Amino acid sequence: MTTTAASAATPAAPPHGLSRAQLHELYYYMRLTRSLEERLVNLYRQTKVIGGLFRSLGQEADSVGSAYALDRTRGDFLSPLIRNLGSMLVQGAQPLEILRQYMAKAESPTRGRELNIHYGDLDRGFIGQISHLGDMVPVMAGVALSFKMRKQPRVGLVYVGDGAMSTGAFHEGINFAAVQRLPMVIVCENNGYSFSTPMRKQTAVAQLVDKAAAYGIPGVRADGNDVLAVYGATKPAVELARNGGGCTLIELVTYRRKGHAEHDNQSYVPAGEIEAWEAKDPIDRCIRDFTAAGWATAGELADIDARIASLLDEAVGACENEPMPEAMSALDGVLADPARTELEWYRRIDG
Numbered sequence: 001m002t003t004t005a006a007s008a009a010t011p012a013a014p015p016h017g018l019s020r021a022q023l024h025e026l027y028y029y030m031r032l033t034r035s036l037e038e039r040l041v042n043l044y045r046q047t048k049v050i051g052g053l054f055r056s057l058g059q060e061a062d063s064v065g066s067a068y069a070l071d072r073t074r075g076d077f078l079s080p081l082i083r084n085l086g087s088m089l090v091q092g093a094q095p096l097e098i099l100r101q102y103m104a105k106a107e108s109p110t111r112g113r114e115l116n117i118h119y120g121d122l123d124r125g126f127i128g129q130i131s132h133l134g135d136m137v138p139v140m141a142g143v144a145l146s147f148k149m150r151k152q153p154r155v156g157l158v159y160v161g162d163g164a165m166s167t168g169a170f171h172e173g174i175n176f177a178a179v180q181r182l183p184m185v186i187v188c189e190n191n192g193y194s195f196s197t198p199m200r201k202q203t204a205v206a207q208l209v210d211k212a213a214a215y216g217i218p219g220v221r222a223d224g225n226d227v228l229a230v231y232g233a234t235k236p237a238v239e240l241a242r243n244g245g246g247c248t249l250i251e252l253v254t255y256r257r258k259g260h261a262e263h264d265n266q267s268y269v270p271a272g273e274i275e276a277w278e279a280k281d282p283i284d285r286c287i288r289d290f291t292a293a294g295w296a297t298a299g300e301l302a303d304i305d306a307r308i309a310s311l312l313d314e315a316v317g318a319c320e321n322e323p324m325p326e327a328m329s330a331l332d333g334v335l336a337d338p339a340r341t342e343l344e345w346y347r348r349i350d351g
């Protein structure tokens with residue numbers, strides 16, 4: 001993107017048919033993702049988060065820009081992973097329910113049965129994730145197959161990490177999607193690491209997108225830290241899928257600036273690497289690009305920041321004082337009838 005002082009006076013139209021308001025929305029969701037995760041870090045350090053905390057620091061543009069390319073009004077679906085909080089927010093997830101979920105509160109979507117962002121909502125078009133890497137690819141292939149069989153113009157988008165691409169489930173899922181020409185987009189977030197395994201030990205291909213050719217489908221590679229490049233890569237793939245053109249593999253090149261989760265001290269990361277990627281921060285870049293092009297003023301972006309801060313103040317304040325689930329409800333909604341019978345037995349002996 002080239003910008004000059006003169007272009008700020010008469011801004012060029014934003015790319016990819018996006019409006020100024022839509023660019024502000026892209027910024028909103030990236031900032032919301034980061035700020036919500038920062039609140040979660042504070043709560044984690046106060047031991048108020050139950051279980052692990054998985055950050056997407058530095059990857060906000062890839063989640064937000066790709067999810068934004070789906071059409072929620074047409075019933076498109078996505079399948080997030082632990083680092084795709086941003087995509088869920090775009091799809092309509094609310095900060096309060098994310099906070100409740102991380103703190104295992106009684107009112108959380110899974111009522112304390114599952115943690116972090118492991119939940120789904122079919123009405124809002126995001127699917128609860130299976131932890132086993134790669135498994136969501138065949139699951140989304142099934143969803144996309146149902147769209148195709150019912151002749152619905154809907155698209156399914158599934159996220160995988162560089163590590164997940166080495167699994168058998170990924171291979172079976174992408175192959176099936178390719179052969180069946182399913183209305184599907186597979187977004188690979190190449191963030192350099194799978195837990196402590198760097199890319200060079202993960203795969204022998206030079207670029208993950210090279211794998212697309214082996215399945216006979218189009219492959220696209222984009223800068224995952226540039227929200228407009230991400231949107232620009234994903235939108236045509238979504239429309240191709242919707243129009244019967246089948247599945248595309250998109251590689252978004254980014255970097256995992258935090259450890260696998262908060263407990264991971266990243267001792268395996270070479271010196272200077274994190275700092276080099278800090279300089280390519282997707283939110284800083286968005287602010288720079290949007291203001292230089294005249295698509296947003298610093299004041300407009302600061303207003304968005306302030307709106308998010310007060311939204312999160314309210315959500316954290318409300319959630320912190322909410323109760324945990326009743327201990328005796330632990331088996332409700334988890335297992336089938338025999339377990340409930342057992343629970344009744346415990347209730348009886350409990351008096």
Ligand SMILES: Cc1ncc(C[n+]2csc(CCOP(=O)(O)OP(=O)(O)O)c2C)c(N)n1
Nearest residue numbers: 083131132133161162163164191193194195
């Ligand atoms: C089949 C399988 N093997 C191992 C794990 C344990 N595990 C959970 S996340 C993770 C790393 C995932 O790396 P990647 O797919 O690159 O995604 P990233 O964490 O980098 O976003 C591992 C090894 C798992 N969940 N499933």
